[in-house]
Amino acid sequence: MRLSRAFLPTLKEIPAEAAIASHKLMLRAGMIRQTSAGIYAWLPLGLRVLKKVEQIVREEQDAAGAQEILMPTIQSADLWRQSGRYDDYGKEMLRIRDRHDREMLFGPTNEEMVTDIFKGYAKSYRDLPRNLYHIQWKFRDEVRPRFGVMRGREFLMKDAYSFDMDVEGATRSYRAMMLAYMRTFQRMGLRAVPMRADTGPIGGNLSHEFIILAPTGESTVFYDAAFEELKLSHADYSYEKPEDLENFFSQVTGLYAATDEMHDEAAWTQVSADRQREGKGIEVGHIFFFGTKYSEKMGLTVAGPDGQPVVPQMGSYGIGVSRLLGAIIEASHDEAGIIWPDAVAPFRCAILNLKPGDLATDALSEKLYAALGGDAVYDDRPDRAGVKFNDADLAGYPWQAIIGPRGAANEKIELKRRATGERAEVSLEEALHRIMAG
Ligand code: ATP
Numbered sequence: 001m002r003l004s005r006a007f008l009p010t011l012k013e014i015p016a017e018a019a020i021a022s023h024k025l026m027l028r029a030g031m032i033r034q035t036s037a038g039i040y041a042w043l044p045l046g047l048r049v050l051k052k053v054e055q056i057v058r059e060e061q062d063a064a065g066a067q068e069i070l071m072p073t074i075q076s077a078d079l080w081r082q083s084g085r086y087d088d089y090g091k092e093m094l095r096i097r098d099r100h101d102r103e104m105l106f107g108p109t110n111e112e113m114v115t116d117i118f119k120g121y122a123k124s125y126r127d128l129p130r131n132l133y134h135i136q137w138k139f140r141d142e143v144r145p146r147f148g149v150m151r152g153r154e155f156l157m158k159d160a161y162s163f164d165m166d167v168e169g170a171t172r173s174y175r176a177m178m179l180a181y182m183r184t185f186q187r188m189g190l191r192a193v194p195m196r197a198d199t200g201p202i203g204g205n206l207s208h209e210f211i212i213l214a215p216t217g218e219s220t221v222f223y224d225a226a227f228e229e230l231k232l233s234h235a236d237y238s239y240e241k242p243e244d245l246e247n248f249f250s251q252v253t254g255l256y257a258a259t260d261e262m263h264d265e266a267a268w269t270q271v272s273a274d275r276q277r278e279g280k281g282i283e284v285g286h287i288f289f290f291g292t293k294y295s296e297k298m299g300l301t302v303a304g305p306d307g308q309p310v311v312p313q314m315g316s317y318g319i320g321v322s323r324l325l326g327a328i329i330e331a332s333h334d335e336a337g338i339i340w341p342d343a344v345a346p347f348r349c350a351i352l353n354l355k356p357g358d359l360a361t362d363a364l365s366e367k368l369y370a371a372l373g374g375d376a377v378y379d380d381r382p383d384r385a386g387v388k389f390n391d392a393d394l395a396g397y398p399w400q401a402i403i404g405p406r407g408a409a410n411e412k413i414e415l416k417r418r419a420t421g422e423r424a425e426v427s428l429e430e431a432l433h434r435i436m437a438g
């Protein structure tokens, strides 16, 4: 992306309603634009990060054996009457009437719909287990939308739904999703801690919230330092082996983790003092095992091996994809701006041409830009160097390749790592090598 032609509406004045760092930075860097309370348009820079986050979530869901579908945003009220949630859901549900006066709604979640879809297909035990997910916009008419994309009214969620023949199978599905979540957040450069949660309005038997650690998070969390060193490689834990899933689950749930409301001093003192960690966190995911709650209400049964009808055991698994952008920024920024982890950065590198119009500087900048393919922003604007430095720091690209006439005369690039501020004068080849390495 050439900045001279980019649609990048950065803001100098921070709107008063932006109370936290991530909201301010996303607005200042030109990633999002509010269109109504809690509803945002995604601008080119923000959309690129959203797509990267979404893609990591997708890859890890696929790896865990879940299959992607895409259900609509608009649902019929009748589906929700079957589960009894149409009346229960209250004012958070946006209710709509179509031209024939039929009651519709903008989906806040999809348990009813996915169960109804699955019901049309699953006839026998051979059709299970299955796990279906989609990544789709949700609408919840939150009383107090705030903190930008962290608590929006329209937001992007990944929601997966598992169907199993028995509790044992459902437990495996639950553990597989928990492992997939830990891998997902780790790939994004986040430290995630799963916490036993109460099951709330969805109801049911087992539930964990995933809290990522960020200094500005809303809840206080107490956790074992072992979370910082968890190894989750596929060699250590395979989705194919039930014993691996069991080991993973008992290892992770055996470690102390609690928010301040759930904190248990007696259990905390069992954790050795050098391993006690206290931090702030943000909820980015939530998983539930709720048994036959929806399958029963929606009339889903399949024939067991003996021909007898069985009501499948279900779970649901959510990740706040758009919230994650805010959470990542809360976990990774400084006074100058965002510091994107490599895996989710909108572009790997910003090329700062300090003297557009200077032949050698232009040539070296163009050469690097071409070599980096689509994964760079090229600041070819006629602005002062200071403006370019500030904008690149603000937008948080992991690398800055600073090219000026003096260096360009010797084919040298000043390479800066955003996270550490380290700088080195290197050749084009060396710059490319370092940038592509991460
Ligand atoms: P919260 O307690 O924050 O309202 P929730 O319990 O209502 O969350 P779930 O129904 O479990 O959330 O939804 C799954 C995930 O979707 C949450 O973990 C969160 O990351 C995300 N999410 C929920 N509500 C919002 C929202 N209003 N804006 C952005 N993301 C949200």
Ligand code: MG
Residues within 6 Å of the ligand: none
């Ligand atoms: Mg909520």
